[in-house]
Amino acid sequence: MKPRIAAAVGLVALACLQAAQARDGGLTQRLVIRLAEPSVAAAAAGPQRERARIDALAALGARTSLRLQRVRESADDWMVVKLPDAVSIDAARALARRIADDPGVADAEPDLRVFAQQASDPYLVSQWALAAPPAGSPGGIDARGAWAMSTGAGAIVAVIDTGLTAHPDLDGAWLPGFDFVGPDPDGSFGTANDGDGRDADASDPGDWCGEAGVITPSTWHGTAVAGLVAARAGNGYGIAGVAPAARILPVRAIGRCGGYMSDVIDAMRWAAGLAVAGVPTNPYPARILNLSLGSSPGPACSAYQQRAVDEVVAAGALVVAAAGNEATGI
CATH class of the missing domain: 3.30.70 (Alpha-Beta Plaits)
Incomplete structure (x- = not known):
């Protein structure tokens, strides 16, 4: 039997990224x-x-x-x-x-600035289950019961995050994505960490960060989130995702030490099939956009963010965003 975990996915949204703990001093x-x-x-x-x-x-x-x-x-x-x-x-x-x-x-x-939201509880794997309550846990989502009706076949979920890394539990899940992390204000590619700007390679080169003398290791957050969504079931390996037959559209918008909201906004639009200047049209529009991200403290939703959310929703996409991290209100 494969070990199984379920994600506490944040709010289903006409809302924007909630403020998270500031980094880089904000x-x-x-x-x-x-x-x-x-x-x-x-x-x-x-x-x-x-x-x-x-x-x-x-x-x-x-x-x-x-x-x-x-x-x-x-x-x-x-x-x-x-x-x-x-x-x-x-x-x-x-x-x-x-x-x-x-x-x-x-x-x-x-x-x-925008950052991947990483769960901090070391026992997260034992706290949630895919079973229905009370057989599993009080917060179980009954994914196993839902699998009798659908395992997500035909669904495309865009994971707007740090990009993808090869993983046997996601073999066959990935679609061709895009990298929206561009050059830094000084023209270097320190945040991109891959030596170039926007391109069709959504691979995750690592988001490790060294600030104020403290080095934090890479999270490979985009792959972890993709696994919670669509890790293949029944393959005798790893975990099972909530929708194990869904396809993942990897859209990289977070690099070393975070990213910029403007890159996230462009990534959202592209993922939903909308036009983005200077970028080829996405041939695999997603109907679910997952943003397990948080930003520097600020208004719950700015005009710039709200316009993007309105547009992708009008295009038929559902926005799912992290909420409640850093003990903030929802």
């Missing part, structure tokens, strides 16, 4: 800005429109006395911009408010 070096474009910029297309947006950003920087550098376009006319230096989240919010007060700006907010 620092970010990026903002996301939506310009209130003049008619000429809004009507333009292609290189002409891009030039107009770059010029508008330069003019905004001059008006606000801020050095703002365009990183890339994001969804729905949002633009990811780089600050000269990393600042605290509170300072980034103050800068965003200052920028949003400009008549040429429709909205602005920090590009929050």
Whole structure:
């Protein structure tokens, strides 16, 4: 008999990532800005429109006395911009408010840092069961009973996380995914940890982190989450996932020491089959998006996040996000 565990999956959501414990001192070096474009910029297309947006950003920087550098376009006319230096989240919010007060700006907010949410209880494996209560545990989800009706065959679940690693309990589960972890603000690939930027290789090179003299090992979190969702049953190995016949779409948005919310937003849109600038269309749209993630402390749901959630839900996807980690309210 295979050992079995069940995941306590967070809230099924029209909600966004809840705040988690701050790391990096709650620092970010990026903002996301939506310009209130003049008619000429809004009507333009292609290189002409891009030039107009770059010029508008330069003019905004001059008006606000801020050095703002365009990183890339994001969804729905949002633009990811780089600050000269990393600042605290509170300072980034103050800068965003200052920028949003400009008549040429429709909205602005920090590009929050995002981290994989790792369970800390060493006995997690013995606390939950796939059996129905009370035969298993009071929190059992009766997955075994559900398997009589469906084991998830035909379902595609996007795991937006640290990427994938080969594992025998997930043989046959993986679909071709994508890596959304791009270069750091200084142009290096320290966060990506794979020597390059966005590409079709969703492999997890490790998310180990060394900060303040403390080194934390890689979590391989994306593979662990994928196993809870769809580890193959009946193969005499490891565990059984909640939906052991489902397929996993690995979407990498978290790298060394975390990632950026703007990458997570693009990953969500791509996973649901929506267009993302500069990225090929996803041929395997997922109808379930799993985000076992948390972010630097902030509002439960910003305008930037809510717009993305609304769009993927409108596209037919269900968003499942971590909730309750770090002893925070739900």
